[in-house]
Amino acid sequence: MRIVLFALLLPLAAEAATVGGLRLGSAASESSCAITRPAVRFTADSEQAFVQFVARGVRAGDRLRIEWVTPGGAVSSSVPYDTLPTTANLCFLSALPIGGFEPATQPGNWTVRVVLNDAVVQQSRFEVQGSATNLAARVVQVTDKELVIDATGATSDTSINIARYSPSGGWQYIAPLLAEHQEGNRITAPIPKLEAAEYLVILRNPDGSQSPPSRFVVSTGGGYAMPILANEHWRISQRPYGSYSHWGRSIHAYDIAPIDARFVTAMRGGIVSAHDLGFGQTPNLRIFGNYITIQHDDGEFSHYAHLKTGTFRVRSGQRVDAGEVLAEVGTSGYSFGRHVHVHVTKSASISSQSIPFRFEEKSAVLTKAITPGRPQVAKAPPARPRWSGEVGFSEWWTRILAVPRGAKALEVKLGWEDRGADFDLYVVSPSGQTYRPESEAVRIETPEPGPWRVSVQAVRGAGNSLSFWVEPSTR
DSSP: OOOOOOOOOOOOOOOOOEEOOOEEEEEEETTTTEEEEEOSEEETTOOEEEEEEEEEEEOTTOOEEEEEEOTTSOEEEEEEEOSOOOEEEEEEEEEEEOTTSGGGGSOEEEEEEEEETTEEEEEEEEEEEOOOOSOEEEEEEEOSSEEEEEEETOOTTOEEEEEEEETTTEEEEEEEEOOSEEETTEEEEEOOOOOSEEEEEEEEOTTSOBOOOEEEEEOOSSEEOOSSOTTOOEEEEEOTTOTTTOSGGGTTOEEEEESSOOEEEOSSOEEEEEEOOOOOBOTTSOOOOEEEEEEOTTSOEEEEEEEOTTOOOOOTTOEEOTTOEEEEBBOOBSOSSSBEEEEEESSSOTTSOEEOOEETTOOSSOOSSBOOSSOOOOOOOOSSOSEEEEEOTTOEEEEEEEEOTTOSEEEEEEEOOOTTOEEEEEEEOTTOOEEOOSSSEEEEESOOSEEEEEEEEEEEOSSSOEEEEEEEEEO
16 A cells, blocks of 8 residues: 655745844934944933834834833833835834933933834833932023023022034033023023024023923024925824934924825925935935925025935926925835925035924914915814813923723814914823824724823923813713
8 A cells, every 4th residue: 555645835934023132322323223322321411312223034014113111111202113114134223302302301210112013022221310400491482582481490690501402512502691681480581693403491500400401493584385285185294303213414304294195395496406316115225215405595405305216397407486396205215105204404415414494384283184275274172171281392291081991982182273383292001002193183992991191292382381272082
C-alpha cells in the first residue's frame, strides 16, 4: 500500500511591527531624524523635549501613537499615526513644547510612551525641573509699544525679562523691562520693537526665584488668506507647535487637509518660484516634496509643500494674485495623507526659519470644514451654556465632567464670539486617553465611566479675559 501525503501550505503570519528604544533630547535634526543633544532633564523655559525611535516591519493598517504623560498620569499630548505605509524601517521624531506650555507649570517626572496597535511597546521617563513659587506672569496684551501683564507675587524688586527663541542658541534674553505703571497685579511696561517671532516673559526676584514662562507671539503685519477655493472644504490637521513635525524651522506652520477638495491657492499675491521635483511620498526622507514659494512685495515669502507632481498651474517668475490656483494638493515628500503645509519666512528658502502669521479669513469658530471667500460669522453660543470661562492668551482652563456608567456617547462643544480669538479643546478620559479635535466639537462613543477632564487653551487673542463657552452632554 502506498501512502500519499499532502502538504497543506498555509500562509505564514506576517511578523508584527516592533519599536526600538526611545532616545530623548533637547535638540534634534529633522533631516536625519536624529537626536543631536541628548537630555532627560529640562527646565521650565526649555523650548521642547524630543523623542526619536525606529519602528521595524511596519505594515499598512498598523496604528501607532506617541503619548506625552504628565507626572499625575494624564495624557497631555497624543500624536496618532493612522495612515502608515508598508516599510521595513520608519523613523519617528516628535516634540513636546515646554516653555510657555502646560509642562512648564507641571514640574516633575514625565513619561513618553509609544502605543502600537493599542499596546504600549516602549516608554521612557524624563524630568521637567521646577520649584514651587508664588511668582507668576500672565501676558494680557502686547502692542507695538507696550506689554501688559498680570504679575502675581511680584515686588518692586522683581525684574521683567523678555526672551526670544533662536534656533541656533535656544532662548536668549533680549530685554529687561522697567514697569511704567502698576495697579494691583497689573503691570504695564514699554517694550522695544519686536520682530515677528515667539517670545517668553519671565519674572525674577533678587533671591533667584523665577516665574514659569508665559509665552506670546508677534505675528507678521500682513494678513494671509486661507490657501483654498471658496467652494471646497478643508480642515486644519496640524497647527503651530504641533508635535508631529511643527517645531524647529516649521514651528509656525499649518497643515491643512482636504475633505472634498483638490486645489491649493495663493495666500497673497507675489512672484512664484515653482519646484515640481517629481516626488511621490517619501516616508523615510523628511523633505517638503514638491513645493511652491511666493515672494511678496513686503519681502516676506509664503511656502506651499507636499503638492502633487504634474499638477502645477504656475511657473517660476510668474506673478499671481491672492486666491489664484497654484497646484493640486498631494502627499509628496514626508507626508502621511494628503494635505498642504504652509508657512511664512523672511528669506526665500523653504527651509529657513518660519515666522508667526495670521489668516485674514479664519472663522472664529472652526467647524469641520473651512469655507473662505465670504465674511465669516461666529456661531452664537447656546442660550444657556453649561460652562463659561475666561482665560488670557496661552493660559489653560479645566473642568471635571462625571460620565455615568452606561452612557452611549459623550459630546463636548466649544465656541466663542470674539473673531480675534482662537482656542484649542482637549478632552481626557479617566484612563488618560486624550481627544484633541481639529474642529471645536468632539463626540466619543461608549465613553469610559468616571471623571473626564475638559481643558481649553487660548492660542490667539489679546487681553486677560478671552471668553468662551463649553457645552458637554452625555446620552
